[in-house]
Amino acid sequence: MSDKKTPPPPVLPPMVSLKESFCLFHKGDIKGEIYTCPSCKSNYCLKCAEKAKKEGRLCVKCKYLVLI
Numbered sequence: 001m002s003d004k005k006t007p008p009p010p011v012l013p014p015m016v017s018l019k020e021s022f023c024l025f026h027k028g029d030i031k032g033e034i035y036t037c038p039s040c041k042s043n044y045c046l047k048c049a050e051k052a053k054k055e056g057r058l059c060v061k062c063k064y065l066v067l068i
């Protein structure tokens with residue numbers, strides 16, 4: 001009987017982009033609901049996206065229209 005425990009293999013954390021929750025409209029962390037650009041998949045705050053839409057601003061990265 002061998003009850004020798006083998007240590008579990010090291011689990012590497014998935015590569016998470018630090019920029020994933022960074023809003024390029026207000027240049028800060030996204031808090032609350034997220035809006036994702038349908039073209040380049042950049043994330044923005046939903047609030048910033050709504051404001052950007054009103055002001056006629058485009059996605060900072062790909063210049064795609066903000067569609068909400």
Ligand SMILES: [Zn+2]
Nearest residue numbers: 037040059062
């Ligand atoms: Zn975009």
Ligand SMILES: [Zn+2]
Nearest residue numbers: 023026045048
């Ligand atoms: Zn924002």
